Amino acid sequence: MARYINEQCRICRRAGQKLFLKGERCFTDKCSISRRNFAPGQHGQKRTKLSEYGIQLREKQKVKAYYGVQEKQFRRYFQMASNKKGVTGEILLQILESRLDNVVYRLGYGKSRAQARQFVNHGQFEVNGKKVNIPSYLVKSGDVISVREIKKDNKTIKINAEENEKRPLPEWLEKDSEKLSGKVIRLAAREDIDIPIEEHLIVELYSK
Numbered sequence: 001m002a003r004y005i006n007e008q009c010r011i012c013r014r015a016g017q018k019l020f021l022k023g024e025r026c027f028t029d030k031c032s033i034s035r036r037n038f039a040p041g042q043h044g045q046k047r048t049k050l051s052e053y054g055i056q057l058r059e060k061q062k063v064k065a066y067y068g069v070q071e072k073q074f075r076r077y078f079q080m081a082s083n084k085k086g087v088t089g090e091i092l093l094q095i096l097e098s099r100l101d102n103v104v105y106r107l108g109y110g111k112s113r114a115q116a117r118q119f120v121n122h123g124q125f126e127v128n129g130k131k132v133n134i135p136s137y138l139v140k141s142g143d144v145i146s147v148r149e150i151k152k153d154n155k156t157i158k159i160n161a162e163e164n165e166k167r168p169l170p171e172w173l174e175k176d177s178e179k180l181s182g183k184v185i186r187l188a189a190r191e192d193i194d195i196p197i198e199e200h201l202i203v204e205l206y207s208k
Contacts, residue, residue, distance in 0.1 A: 056205035059198055066195065067096045068113050073136065078206050089199030090190045097172075097188035100127065101135035103145055107175050107182040108164030109157050124151045139184050146181030170194075 050058065064074050081092040096102065101110075101117040104125060110116025117135040119125060126132060126148050127139065139145065147157055161177060169175055170192050175182040 053205070056201045059201040060205055063093075063096070063197055063199075063202065066113075066197075067099065067102060068117060069096070069099075069136075075206070078202070082206075089203045092202065093190065093193055093197065093199055094188050095138065097192065098138045098140075099135065100125070100132060100137040100139060100145070103139055103173070103182070103184070106170055106173055107145065108167055108169070109147070109160055109180070111160055111164075115160075119157065124148060124154060124157065141184055141186050143184045144181060145184070146179060152180055 060074070064071070069077070077095050078088075078092055081088045081095060084091050097106075101113055101120050104110050104116040104120060105113045109125075110119055120135045120137075121133055123131055123133045124147060125145060127137065127143055127145055129144075131148060147154065151157075157180065161180060165177065170188065172184065172186045172188045172192055173182055174185055
């Protein structure tokens with residue numbers, strides 16, 4: 001699968017806001033947005049006026065980077081959302097929030113979505129008692145996500161759980177810190193998304 005291999009902080013600077021791609025670093029003074037809040041590159045500090053298409057494209061790129069998905073998969077999610085009843089943009093975000101790597105991150109077991117994705121890839125987690133090593137696995141209401149019994153001595157996951165204990169937990173999830181597990185109470189709603197996303201721009205882009 002294709003992946004972005006350049007400096008991740010450049011993505012946040014291009015988007016003009018924190019996308020929390022590097023975990024703890026994003027909450028410190030080392031964050032690039034705090035130090036250089038302008039677009040990367042030689043002409044990054046110049047003011048540029050984006051076209052309507054450019055604004056829509058940048059919003060899509062921002063959301064893709066935030067959840068760590070590539071274009072082909074993102075387009076498939078959009079198609080899934082457009083085939084369901086309801087507001088397409090909100091359903092798209094709900095699908096993205098339902099990814100297993102995102103849920104592991106939301107529960108505080110990964111410092112970033114990238115780290116959470118790596119944990120899932122390496123078979124550290126299970127869903128309803130069954131090992132799942134597919135980061136794009138979509139959880140459902142009532143699913144229980146937990147660290148596999150043979151992996152509960154993973155120091156990194158334990159440290160993450162302790163450090164993130166005070167981090168706000170989305171209302172659609174509940175967590176059992178002692179068992180290193182969490183439960184999906186319901187699927188995420190639009191108000192649960194904690195970064196400013198204008199999903200209608202993405203819908204407009206794909207509707208052309």
